[in-house]
Amino acid sequence: MSMAASLPAILLVGCGKMGGAMLEGWLEQGVSQAVVVEPHAEAVAPFAGRGAVCASVDAIPAGFAPAVVVLATKPQQAEAALPGCARFARAGALFVSVMAGKTVAGMTGLLGGSALVVRAMPNTPAAVRQGFTAAFAGPGVTEAQRALADTLLSAVGEVAWLEEEALIDPVTAVSGGGPAYVFLLAEVLEKAAIEQGLPPALARRMARRTVSGSGALLAASPLDAAQLRINVTSPKGTTERALNVLMAPEAWPRLMSEAIAAATARSRELAG
Ligand SMILES: NC(=O)C1=CN([C@@H]2O[C@H](COP(=O)(O)OP(=O)(O)OC[C@H]3O[C@@H](n4cnc5c(N)ncnc54)[C@H](OP(=O)(O)O)[C@@H]3O)[C@@H](O)[C@H]2O)C=CC1
């Protein structure tokens, strides 16, 4: 993780779920200058008093010269949002996009033709600096600019650099959306606990802690996930019975493959 002092001046365009999660992490790191463009006052309310907030790019304080412009609107909003940012490209800012699907070439075009773009795919655990981001540096991005993007992204979690842009599509499906699958696990575990007669408040507490505690063990342990699973599964015990259901070929293994394939295909579609 990088030190707060090294975080560059940031312009964040779109402060929704993902932009807000990263901003939370950067503010916690003490980023010195952050200007946010976000039309919804309620989306930026949690950041009030912690950086300048503007409703549109036209309202950005004159003289603000961001080193990095982070693009975090929905992919469908790129065509409307990006042309207004072209002046920062001319001033030499590096663009870091977290938008699913949007290609470097497409974004460079919307930014006036010569913008330097890093395409990144983070995830919402960035809000607690436990994120995972895979990033791809577009043509012309220098080593120093790549290091700058790395500093920013690694301030909110782990970073991996990709040498091939197309790999961002499966990354989007796996780690970009991955937290949703894990939260779904907490939801369905809670529901199943209630079905077996546990009081709802206890079911909720158990499900949350079981998912977060298992994540913490996975993070701390050198063992494979499979070995950690085996360590829970006593021969002829209770977990074995549950896993016989979940690990049947048509159950989780196939469903997860299908789900990730569907999300990867959607990421490719969003490029258009
Ligand atoms: N959510 C996640 O876990 C992840 C999301 N992403 C990517 O991050 C991006 C944002 O996703 P998410 O945060 O979920 O979406 P949100 O809709 O929560 O955030 C986008 C925000 O940008 C606002 N906005 C719209 N137009 C503009 C504009 N012209 N200038 C500035 N802000 C604008 C939106 O307003 P309005 O509500 O009116 O649309 C909204 O508040 C997407 O491209 C997504 O692919 C990547 C990784 C993970």
Ligand SMILES: O=C(O)[C@@H]1CCC=N1
């Ligand atoms: O669902 C989406 O499209 C975005 C990209 C990854 C997570 N959320």
